[in-house]
Amino acid sequence: MSILVNAGTKVLVQGLGRTGRFHTDMAIAYGTQMVAAVHPSKAGTVEHFAGETDHSGVPGRGDTYELDLPIFRSVTEAKDATGADASVVYVPPPFAADAIMEAAEAGMELVICITEGIPVADMVKAKRYLDDRGTRLVGPNCPGVITPEECKIGIMPGYIHTAGRVGVVSRSGTLTYEAVYQLTTIGLGQTTAVGIGGDPVNGTNFVDVLKLFNDDPVTEGVIMIGEIGGTAEEEAAAWIAENMTKPVAGFIAGTTAPPGKRMGHAGAIISGGMGTADAKIDALREADVTIAPTPSDLGAAMVEAMG
Amino acid sequence: MKIHEYQAKQLMAERGIPVPRGVVATTVDQAVAAVRPLIEETGNKVVVVKSQIHAGGRGKGRFKEHPDLGGVNVVTDGIDGGIAAAEDKVRELATKMLGSTLVTIQTGEAGKTVNTLYIEQGIDIADELYLSVLLDRATSRNIVMSSSEGGTEIEEVAANTPEKILKEEIDPAHGLLGFQASRMAHGLGLEGDAHRNGVKFIQTLARVAVELDTDLVEINPLVVTTDGKVMALDGKMSFEANALYRHSDVAGMRDVSEEDPAEATANEHGLSFIKLDGTIGCMVNGAGLAMATMDIIKHVGGEPANFLDVGGGATAEKITEAFKIITADPNVKGIFVNIFGGIMKCDTIAEGVVEAVNEVGLEVPLVVRLEGTNVELGKQIIDESGLNVVSAQDMKDGAQKIVGLAS
Numbered sequence A: 001m002s003i004l005v006n007a008g009t010k011v012l013v014q015g016l017g018r019t020g021r022f023h024t025d026m027a028i029a030y031g032t033q034m035v036a037a038v039h040p041s042k043a044g045t046v047e048h049f050a051g052e053t054d055h056s057g058v059p060g061r062g063d064t065y066e067l068d069l070p071i072f073r074s075v076t077e078a079k080d081a082t083g084a085d086a087s088v089v090y091v092p093p094p095f096a097a098d099a100i101m102e103a104a105e106a107g108m109e110l111v112i113c114i115t116e117g118i119p120v121a122d123m124v125k126a127k128r129y130l131d132d133r134g135t136r137l138v139g140p141n142c143p144g145v146i147t148p149e150e151c152k153i154g155i156m157p158g159y160i161h162t163a164g165r166v167g168v169v170s171r172s173g174t175l176t177y178e179a180v181y182q183l184t185t186i187g188l189g190q191t192t193a194v195g196i197g198g199d200p201v202n203g204t205n206f207v208d209v210l211k212l213f214n215d216d217p218v219t220e221g222v223i224m225i226g227e228i229g230g231t232a233e234e235e236a237a238a239w240i241a242e243n244m245t246k247p248v249a250g251f252i253a254g255t256t257a258p259p260g261k262r263m264g265h266a267g268a269i270i271s272g273g274m275g276t277a278d279a280k281i282d283a284l285r286e287a288d289v290t291i292a293p294t295p296s297d298l299g300a301a302m303v304e305a306m307g
Numbered sequence B: 001m002k003i004h005e006y007q008a009k010q011l012m013a014e015r016g017i018p019v020p021r022g023v024v025a026t027t028v029d030q031a032v033a034a035v036r037p038l039i040e041e042t043g044n045k046v047v048v049v050k051s052q053i054h055a056g057g058r059g060k061g062r063f064k065e066h067p068d069l070g071g072v073n074v075v076t077d078g079i080d081g082g083i084a085a086a087e088d089k090v091r092e093l094a095t096k097m098l099g100s101t102l103v104t105i106q107t108g109e110a111g112k113t114v115n116t117l118y119i120e121q122g123i124d125i126a127d128e129l130y131l132s133v134l135l136d137r138a139t140s141r142n143i144v145m146s147s148s149e150g151g152t153e154i155e156e157v158a159a160n161t162p163e164k165i166l167k168e169e170i171d172p173a174h175g176l177l178g179f180q181a182s183r184m185a186h187g188l189g190l191e192g193d194a195h196r197n198g199v200k201f202i203q204t205l206a207r208v209a210v211e212l213d214t215d216l217v218e219i220n221p222l223v224v225t226t227d228g229k230v231m232a233l234d235g236k237m238s239f240e241a242n243a244l245y246r247h248s249d250v251a252g253m254r255d256v257s258e259e260d261p262a263e264a265t266a267n268e269h270g271l272s273f274i275k276l277d278g279t280i281g282c283m284v285n286g287a288g289l290a291m292a293t294m295d296i297i298k299h300v301g302g303e304p305a306n307f308l309d310v311g312g313g314a315t316a317e318k319i320t321e322a323f324k325i326i327t328a329d330p331n332v333k334g335i336f337v338n339i340f341g342g343i344m345k346c347d348t349i350a351e352g353v354v355e356a357v358n359e360v361g362l363e364v365p366l367v368v369r370l371e372g373t374n375v376e377l378g379k380q381i382i383d384e385s386g387l388n389v390v391s392a393q394d395m396k397d398g399a400q401k402i403v404g405l406a407s
Helices: A018-030 A075-082 A093-105 A120-131 A173-185 A206-215 A232-243 A277-286 A295-306 B005-014 B028-042 B077-097 B154-160 B178-187 B192-211 B241-246 B261-268 B287-299 B316-327 B346-360 B375-384 B395-406
Strands: A010-014 A033-038 A046-052 A064-072 A086-089 A110-113 A136-138 A144-147 A151-154 A163-170 A190-195 A221-227 A248-253 B022-025 B047-051 B072-075 B101-103 B117-121 B125-136 B141-147 B165-170 B214-225 B230-232 B236-239 B272-275 B280-284 B306-309 B334-341 B366-372 B389-391
Touching: A010 A018, A010 A075, A010 A093, A018 A033, A018 A046, A018 A064, A018 A151, A033 A075, A064 A075, A075 A093, A086 A093, A086 A151, A093 A110, A093 A120, A093 B241, A120 A136, A120 B141, A120 B241, A163 A173, A163 A206, A173 A190, A173 A221, A173 A248, A173 A295, A173 B287, A173 B334, A173 B366, A190 A206, A206 A221, A206 A232, A221 A232, A221 A277, A221 A295, A221 B287, A232 A277, A248 A277, A248 A295, A248 B287, A295 B287, A295 B395, B005 B022, B005 B192, B005 B236, B022 B028, B028 B047, B028 B077, B028 B117, B047 B077, B072 B077, B077 B117, B125 B154, B125 B165, B125 B192, B141 B154, B141 B178, B141 B192, B154 B165, B165 B178, B178 B192, B192 B214, B192 B230, B236 B241, B261 B272, B261 B316, B280 B287, B280 B316, B280 B395, B287 B306, B287 B334, B287 B395, B306 B316, B316 B334, B316 B346, B334 B346, B334 B395, B346 B366, B346 B375, B366 B375, B366 B395, B375 B389, B389 B395
Parallel strands: A010 A033, A010 A086, A033 A064, A086 A110, A110 A136, A163 A190, A163 A221, A221 A248, B280 B306, B280 B334, B334 B366, B366 B389
Antiparallel strands: A046 A064, A144 A151, A144 A190, B022 B117, B047 B072, B047 B117, B125 B141, B125 B214, B141 B165, B214 B230, B214 B236, B272 B306
C-alpha cells in the first residue's frame, strides 16, 4: 500500500517541452505507466521514447524500453482514450494554472504540478475553480510524488528511493531528497514521498497528506519537512496533536532567515513577525513531533520517534 | 518588487483612486518650482516634502548628515509668508535632503541615499485610517484589511487591539462586493459622503490590487478630509515577481539603485541570492536546502554570509557567477558548497566549481559536499583538480569542517 499513486496509476503529461520530455523519459525508465500526452499543436502524432531501464524502479523489466506516447488535443480526449487517472503538469508558468483547471474540468482525480513561478493570482483562481470539482492538486513548484518501485511522477531522482515503511511530506525538493536518502541508507525506506511545493498557494497541504499517511496501513511513521512562511506547519501540528496515531519526525528550514526576505521559494518569507521557524518548531514539539536539529539528523529522528 | 510612493500614487491615480496632488523632484530647482502650482491650484498653503526611498518609517527617520531633520517635512511657511516663503523653505529642505542618507527603522544603520523627493499638497485631515490588500495564505484568497488606527503599524494594532482590525475576503470569481466594502466602511466609522467615498475607494483598490498582481498594497494612513473626501495620503505597493511579465508599465518602475548590488547581479544570472552578515559563504542547490545550510552553519557555531540557491539547472557559467558574488564579500572567511544532485549531476557541479576557482581564484578555505547522481565522478574531478578543497561526508560534516577552517 501507499498513498496517492501506485503501480496501477495511469499518467498523462501536460507540457512536452524540454523539461517535460526529459522527465517523462525518466518516468518511463523508472516504470511509471505513462499513457498519454496533451499538446494542442502536436495532437494526432506520437512522441517516441527509448532508452535503458532504471532498475531502481518497478522490478522485473528488461534492460531497455521503447514507447510511443500518443499525443491528444485536450486532457478530456486523452483521458477518454487512455483511462488516465493522474496528470503531471510541466507547462510554463503563464499557462500552468490554465492547464491545472483543464485537468480538473476533465475530471482527473489527481493533478501534480511541477512548474515553478506561476503568478499567485492565477493559483488563487485555480484553487477557487478546483473547490467545485473533485480534483486533488499537488504542488505547484514541487518535485512531485513517488511511491518507490511502483510509480514516479515528477523530477525527483528515482534511485535514491526504496520501497519501505516511512511516509515523507515536504515543502522543499532537495530537503526531501536528504530525508529519502537517509531512510534508504538506514533501511527504513519510503511508502510514498510527497512534495507539496514551495509556493504560498498550493493544492495539497501538510494536513491532507498526514491524513492519508495516517490511514495507510503500511506507513509506520512520517517525516514532515517545513520551512518559514505561512501557518501550514502550525495547522499540521494542531491536527497531529488531535488525530495522528503514528510517530512523526520533522525539520523546519529557515531558523536563520532574516524577516521580510523571500528565501528562494515564493512562499518562504517571514512577514509581520508571522511564519518564523521557531514558532513552527515549538508548535510541532507541543504535538510530540521529534524535531531533527539538522537535516542530517532526519533519519535518526525518525528512528527515535518510531522507538 | 518594490516601487516608490510617488510611483504607487501614479498607478492609483491612473485607475481612479484619489491621491493628493504631487510633483516629483530630483533637483532642488524642480522641488522649488513645484510649490507655486501646488498652492495655486489646490488653494492649500501647506506643502509636504517627502523623501522617496524603498523603506518605511521615513517620517520618524533621520538624516545622517542632518540629525535634526526627518525624512518627511510639512512646510507651513506659506500660510503667513505666502508662496515665496514656502518656496524658500522647500529650497532649504531640498538642498539638505537630496543626496543625503536617511536612516529609518527599516533601512538598517547604513541608511539609504535620497535621490528623489515628492512635493505634495497639504491636506486638511479629519480622520486617519489604515487599509491594505494582501494574500491570506490560510484560505488562498486575497483579503482587504483595515483599521481605524491610521498611522500606526498594523502589526502593532494586531498585537494590542486585534478587535480593531476588519477583514473582507475577495472572491476570485466575483471580486470584492459592494456590501462588503460598505460593511467595512461602516466598521471604520465612515458616514454620509465619507461612507460613499470610502466604499468606492475600498472597492476600486481591491480591484486594482488584483489586476496589477500586487504582493501588498498598504495605504497608511488613508485619510478622510474635512470635506468628506477619502484619499491615500501614503501608498506602498509591491508586486509579485512572477507576474511582472504581464505588467510592463510596472516593471519599468524598478529602481535598481534601491537594491543590494550583489542581489541585483545574482538575479540577472538567475541565481537566488540574499546577503547576510556572517562569514561563511554558501552555495547550494534548492531553496529549502540552501536555508537549511545557513541554519546548520549557525547550529555548529558559525554565521552564514548569504543565502544562495543555484537552482536545478545550474551550468558552469552560473556556478562561476555564484563564486564571484560570494568571494566579492570581504566578510567571507570560508565557502561551503552543499549539493544534493538529483537531476543536476554531481560531475557537472564539480566541473563548475573547478572552472570557477581557476577563473576567480580562491583565497579562503573551501569545503565541498556532494551527494546524489554521479557523486563518485564528481568527487574524482575535485580530487584530481589539485585545488585546495576539503571534501565532506554529509552536510553536518561539511558545516563543521568549514566553520573550523574559517575561524
